[in-house]
Amino acid sequence: MTPAQTSQVSDSLDHLFRHHAGQMVSVLSRIFGVGNIDAIEDSVQDALVAALQKWPFGETPDNPRAWLIEVAKNRLYDRLRREKRSDSIDDETHELIDLHDRTRDTHFVGEFGEDELKMIFACCHPAVPPDSQVALTLKTVGGFGVGEIAAAYLAKEEAVAKMLSRAKQKLRSGIRFEVPAGDELKPRLDAALRALYMMFNEGYAASTGEALIRRDLCFEAVRLARIIAGHPVTASPKVHALIALFCFQAARLSARSDDRGDLVLLSEQDRSLWDKHMIAEGIEHLRRSATGDELSDYHLEAEIASCYALAESFETIDWKRILKCYDLLQSGRYSPVVELNRIIAFGRVNGAEKALEELSRLGENYLMTSFNFFHLTRAYFLAELRQNERAAEAYRRAADLTRNDAVARFIQKRLAEISKIS
Amino acid sequence: MPNYLLLLHLTPPTKDDLTNMSPEQIQAVIGDYMAWRNKIQDDGVYVASSKLRDEGGKFLSGVNGDFRVTDGPYTESKELVGGFFVVSAENYDEAVKISQGCPHLKYGGRIELREIEPTP
Numbered sequence: 001m002t003p004a005q006t007s008q009v010s011d012s013l014d015h016l017f018r019h020h021a022g023q024m025v026s027v028l029s030r031i032f033g034v035g036n037i038d039a040i041e042d043s044v045q046d047a048l049v050a051a052l053q054k055w056p057f058g059e060t061p062d063n064p065r066a067w068l069i070e071v072a073k074n075r076l077y078d079r080l081r082r083e084k085r086s087d088s089i090d091d092e093t094h095e096l097i098d099l100h101d102r103t104r105d106t107h108f109v110g111e112f113g114e115d116e117l118k119m120i121f122a123c124c125h126p127a128v129p130p131d132s133q134v135a136l137t138l139k140t141v142g143g144f145g146v147g148e149i150a151a152a153y154l155a156k157e158e159a160v161a162k163m164l165s166r167a168k169q170k171l172r173s174g175i176r177f178e179v180p181a182g183d184e185l186k187p188r189l190d191a192a193l194r195a196l197y198m199m200f201n202e203g204y205a206a207s208t209g210e211a212l213i214r215r216d217l218c219f220e221a222v223r224l225a226r227i228i229a230g231h232p233v234t235a236s237p238k239v240h241a242l243i244a245l246f247c248f249q250a251a252r253l254s255a256r257s258d259d260r261g262d263l264v265l266l267s268e269q270d271r272s273l274w275d276k277h278m279i280a281e282g283i284e285h286l287r288r289s290a291t292g293d294e295l296s297d298y299h300l301e302a303e304i305a306s307c308y309a310l311a312e313s314f315e316t317i318d319w320k321r322i323l324k325c326y327d328l329l330q331s332g333r334y335s336p337v338v339e340l341n342r343i344i345a346f347g348r349v350n351g352a353e354k355a356l357e358e359l360s361r362l363g364e365n366y367l368m369t370s371f372n373f374f375h376l377t378r379a380y381f382l383a384e385l386r387q388n389e390r391a392a393e394a395y396r397r398a399a400d401l402t403r404n405d406a407v408a409r410f411i412q413k414r415l416a417e418i419s420k421i422s
Numbered sequence: 423m424p425n426y427l428l429l430l431h432l433t434p435p436t437k438d439d440l441t442n443m444s445p446e447q448i449q450a451v452i453g454d455y456m457a458w459r460n461k462i463q464d465d466g467v468y469v470a471s472s473k474l475r476d477e478g479g480k481f482l483s484g485v486n487g488d489f490r491v492t493d494g495p496y497t498e499s500k501e502l503v504g505g506f507f508v509v510s511a512e513n514y515d516e517a518v519k520i521s522q523g524c525p526h527l528k529y530g531g532r533i534e535l536r537e538i539e540p541t542p
Contacts, residue, residue, distance in 0.1 A: 045440075052443075
């Protein structure tokens with residue numbers, strides 16, 4: 001399979017059940033109310049288990065999705081009745097169930113898309129603690145299991161389960177299942193985009209979690225961002241900028257590490273492994289992001305990512321343009337981590353010596369000195385100036401601060417290279 | 423060519439096990455079984471398969487011209503037959519070889535293999 005095909009496959013076949021689960025939770029939340037989230041999740045699980053027990057023997061339905069939702073809906077109906085909450089199923093709900101029955105086979109996709117969108121907004125509601133929003137979105141809309149979320153975050157399953165149950169309490173406390181409108185739209189859209197941005201970065205970060213599941217997080221963020229971009233009320237230049245950023249970054253995922261899981265530097269990446277479909281989609285969204293007059297951080301980050309993804313080679317990367325974007329980013333909301341990235345671009349434009357001066361200024365921030373990438377960056381520029389002893393010292397400090405095996409191996413490799421030269 | 427019956431025995435998973443499986447894991451298990459079924463279909467040895475309902479089940483026995491009905495199979499053993507496949511094979515060796523590929527074994531189940539007496 002060519003890399004170009006993989007993104008499409010991972011979208012359609014690979015995670016079919018995961019997506020089904022998310023769609024079922026969303027559509028049932030619309031029909032029965034998001035306040036019933038626990039019963040809804042249990043019923044969806046029932047449906048998946050029913051499939052697990054029947055389908056291996058060949059009784060696969062013609063329309064698996066319709067079959068699953070039918071089973072889930074019936075189980076939920078039974079469950080709510082058993083809990084003597086059938087009075088909470090009012091006439092309107094009955095009507096919705098009928099309507100749902102009639103439209104089941106014809107309007108699946110559009111209907112689900114809107115339900116998933118509303119579910120994203122419910123999970124990213126200001127009442128839900130921001131640090132739980134990503135996990136809750138992954139669990140409900142994304143169809144991720146507790147174990148999978150824990151693996152992505154390098155957290156304990158019990159801790160994730162506890163966090164989710166606290167977050168779901170908020171869902172039960174009267175959050176409305178809707179696409180926000182009016183004055184509410186902007187802040188809530190911003191919150192949802194921030195959650196997706198965090199989801200993507202969680203997946204993209206080289207420092208935590210299992211590689212495969214982190215990759216899934218990235219593609220899930222892309223999928224959910226596409227849903228937001230696909231709705232007339234929520235589509236906006238900022239959303240397109242965010243998807244463009246995701247696409248350019250995700251396109252390079254498979255080239256970022258080699259067969260052994262070792263990190264591969266951008267300058268050494270095999271560009272034929274980059275996902276050309278993803279890059280093309282990124283370009284399209286970047287184009288659509290260029291309407292309107294808002295220049296969001298996502299715009300700037302997308303432009304930076306496009307400089308990497310669209311350059312013919314490492315040598316032809318437009319570092320000046322990248323530096324300009326970083327300057328703009330930093331003039332808005334200063335971040336020491338972004339500053340580190342800015343200095344890398346700065347160094348490509350103005351030389352290693354000047355970059356090291358900037359780095360020593362940044363190093364006055366004591367948080368930075370305990371950050372392994374700070375020392376890695378110093379080592380990188382020191383090695384460029386052939387100050388090999390100082391570079392080796394910086395690499396060793398970075399190694400001391402590194403808990404990720406791939407990064408640790410990367411550092412050891414560089415150290416070996418330096419000692420060979422000197 | 424004779425037919426062979428594969429009875430797929432399994433110890434029913436606990437409710438906790440099933441609750442904790444993620445959609446992705448469930449899809450993987452179903453996918454394994456489907457891949458095996460497709461393979462034996464492609465090989466032309468697949469004859470039939472069915473799931474047996476987990477719920478219910480009865481044992482009937484004749485007692486002095488009368489008969490007795492008891493609930494089963496749970497009362498007899500914790501293990502139950504989840505379903506069956508019928509495949510065609512030259513002999514037991516070949517039937518065993520076909521059955522070995524069944525993911526049921528990978529997931530901790532047992533397969534009882536019986537040759538079906540051909541009707542003359």
